[in-house]
Amino acid sequence: MEIFFQQIINGLVQGSVYALVALGYTMVYGILGLINFAHGEVVMVGAMLALSALTALIGWGVPPLLALPVSLLLAMAGCMLLGFGIERIAYRPLRHAPRLAPLITAIGVSIVLQNLAMMIWGREYHAFPQLINNQSHHVGGAIINDIQIVIIITALGLMAGLMAIVHRTSLGCAMRAVAENQHAAQLMGVDVNRVISVTFMLGSALAAIAGLMVSANYGLAHYYMGFLLGLKAFTAAVLGGIGNLRGAMLGGLLLGLIESLGAGYIGDLTGGFLGSQYQDVFAFFVLIAVLVFRPSGLLGERLAERA
Amino acid sequence: MKCATIPASSPPILERRVNKLLEISGLEVGYGGIHAVKGIDFHIGQGELVALIGSNGAGKTTTLKALAGLIAPVGGQIDYDGRVLNAVPAHQRVSMGIALVPEGRGVFARLTVAENLLMGAYSRRDHAAIDDDLARMYALFPRLVERRDQLAGTLSGGEQQMLAMARALMSRPRLLMLDEPSMGLAPLMVKKIFETIREVAAQGMSILLVEQNARLALQVSSRSYVMEGGSITLSGASADLLGSDAVQRAYLGG
Ligand SMILES: Nc1ncnc2c1ncn2[C@@H]1O[C@H](COP(=O)(O)OP(=O)(O)OP(=O)(O)O)[C@@H](O)[C@H]1O
Numbered sequence: 084m085e086i087f088f089q090q091i092i093n094g095l096v097q098g099s100v101y102a103l104v105a106l107g108y109t110m111v112y113g114i115l116g117l118i119n120f121a122h123g124e125v126v127m128v129g130a131m132l133a134l135s136a137l138t139a140l141i142g143w144g145v146p147p148l149l150a151l152p153v154s155l156l157l158a159m160a161g162c163m164l165l166g167f168g169i170e171r172i173a174y175r176p177l178r179h180a181p182r183l184a185p186l187i188t189a190i191g192v193s194i195v196l197q198n199l200a201m202m203i204w205g206r207e208y209h210a211f212p213q214l215i216n217n218q219s220h221h222v223g224g225a226i227i228n229d230i231q232i233v234i235i236i237t238a239l240g241l242m243a244g245l246m247a248i249v250h251r252t253s254l255g256c257a258m259r260a261v262a263e264n265q266h267a268a269q270l271m272g273v274d275v276n277r278v279i280s281v282t283f284m285l286g287s288a289l290a291a292i293a294g295l296m297v298s299a300n301y302g303l304a305h306y307y308m309g310f311l312l313g314l315k316a317f318t319a320a321v322l323g324g325i326g327n328l329r330g331a332m333l334g335g336l337l338l339g340l341i342e343s344l345g346a347g348y349i350g351d352l353t354g355g356f357l358g359s360q361y362q363d364v365f366a367f368f369v370l371i372a373v374l375v376f377r378p379s380g381l382l383g384e385r386l387a388e389r390a
Numbered sequence: 391m392k393c394a395t396i397p398a399s400s401p402p403i404l405e406r407r408v409n410k411l412l413e414i415s416g417l418e419v420g421y422g423g424i425h426a427v428k429g430i431d432f433h434i435g436q437g438e439l440v441a442l443i444g445s446n447g448a449g450k451t452t453t454l455k456a457l458a459g460l461i462a463p464v465g466g467q468i469d470y471d472g473r474v475l476n477a478v479p480a481h482q483r484v485s486m487g488i489a490l491v492p493e494g495r496g497v498f499a500r501l502t503v504a505e506n507l508l509m510g511a512y513s514r515r516d517h518a519a520i521d522d523d524l525a526r527m528y529a530l531f532p533r534l535v536e537r538r539d540q541l542a543g544t545l546s547g548g549e550q551q552m553l554a555m556a557r558a559l560m561s562r563p564r565l566l567m568l569d570e571p572s573m574g575l576a577p578l579m580v581k582k583i584f585e586t587i588r589e590v591a592a593q594g595m596s597i598l599l600v601e602q603n604a605r606l607a608l609q610v611s612s613r614s615y616v617m618e619g620g621s622i623t624l625s626g627a628s629a630d631l632l633g634s635d636a637v638q639r640a641y642l643g644g
């Protein structure tokens with residue numbers, strides 16, 4: 084039972100991160116019908132920027148509790164600029180091209196970003212500085228630390244905030260209108276290009292936060308970290324129903340739980356044949372299972388017609 | 391068929407120009423290789439209700455799309471309220487007072503009725519007046535009141551047409567363009583929609599009405615243009631066109 088609770092906590096932490104990243108995939112897909120495979124790299128850039136800023140600020144003697152929000156804001160600003168640029172440079176010229184073109188371009192952007200990051204930050208793992216005394220708490224036999232509590236609460240707050248933007252503001256209304264019918268949205272006076280840019284920037288801001296969360300939780304950042312994380316978050320978005328915001332959140336949390344419960348019990352399930360290092364396969368089992376049995380995802384309705 | 395170019399120096403004609411809200415000269419629009427509109431001229435005066443009729447594929451929708459900015463013209467000029475519109479993007483034309491109710495209505499099916507109406511006012515910044523207009527639209531189309539929190543996709547065709555019109559009016563247009571508002575509607579609903587068109591026109595709004603139902607369009611409008619194969623083939627006072635043999639034979643089944 085302790086293992087169970089522990090894996091639930093781990094799953095919720097990891098799932099929160101997946102959910103934030105999955106939202107970026109799903110928002111862009113909802114509005115453009117495009118899978119932005121470079122999104123995982125935006126998470127990585129966010130983590131790297133935050134880490135660099137944090138290390139520098141702490142080096143200059145800035146107190147950790149001030150350095151952390153400042154670096155987060157810098158990383159968010161950097162990623163928003165990056166997301167804006169990616170759309171502007173790589174996707175916008177291909178807006179009316181056959182679907183394969185932007186998809187291949189997305190993979191290209193992803194490779195470019197990885198290599199740029201490698202040139203800037205090198206191939207080595209960067210350690211996340213010890214900021215606070217990260218205390219552990221015992222809950223029903225399981226352990227959760229301060230960073231994990233902050234991750235879960237922040238992620239939930241961000242998701243609620245995003246839903247409020249999308250459903251309660253005129254910008255959100257315009258985003259939904261553009262997602263549904265770009266011509267009709269233009270006829271309402273909506274600057275479609277602007278709304279698309281804002282969508283990329285919102286997704287990228289969430290990606291930056293997710294990047295900081297991952298590196299704080301694992302204490303590490305690396306130029307290659309965006310690849311697997313991006314694929315898993317994409318899986319989460321597909322699991323929930325790509326294009327559907329609630330689906331991305333649900334899919335993210337579920338995938339986190341599936342992975343961590345899977346990792347916790349895989350040894351028992353296979354009689355010790357496979358160990359928890361196989362946890363990554365669960366995400367892809369899930370992806371395949373969803374694509375085979377329910378391609379529209381748990382809450383989605385239109386993958387089949389659009390992808 | 392082309393209007394002679396008006397010399398800007400001649401005062402009486404200049405006077406007339408000021409009263410033209412929209413003036414189109416030599417407008418050409420195409421889709422790739424297809425030439426859908428082949429150099430047409432027409433104008434709409436302030437407060438005028440003008441109809442554009444013609445059979446399927448004549449180029450009526452294409453003309454409206456070019457006016458709304460959804461397609462860039464290949465040639466010619468669109469003058470609106472003293473400005474050349476050709477290079478103005480669609481979304482900016484809305485705040486200049488141009489509204490189009492597109493063919494097929496284009497309501498946002500996944501937005502509620504109320505959200506659709508608010509989208510109509512998206513380009514406006516006078517928030518207090520928007521609430522007044524919202525109330526006015528609900529008074530104009532009482533059917534929408536009880537459905538305000540319903541997704542627009544669940545409305546009937548007639549209700550969607552009402553919503554599309556109300557949504558366009560929410561932008562407080564000076565030029566309202568309607569593309570086949572009667573399409574697919576039951577006679578009673580057509581009557582209601584055309585009553586509203588009359589009402590709006592009576593308040594002084596300029597209207598460009600595209601209709602398959604030529605008789606109805608000629609009855610409600612003051613002037614009309616007949617379009618055929620991408621060109622304007624006839625124009626004049628609607629009452630005269632209603633009586634003309636050519637129109638009777640081609641469009642009124644007489
Ligand atoms: N998106 C498009 N791509 C290519 N050709 C098009 C497109 N839209 C319209 N056309 C062509 O342009 C011509 C004019 O079409 P348009 O829709 O303007 O006619 P219309 O007068 O509105 O007809 P209807 O009364 O049937 O609505 C037609 O020959 C049509 O096939």
Ligand SMILES: [Mg+2]
Binds near residue numbers: 450451452493569
């Ligand atoms: Mg048409």
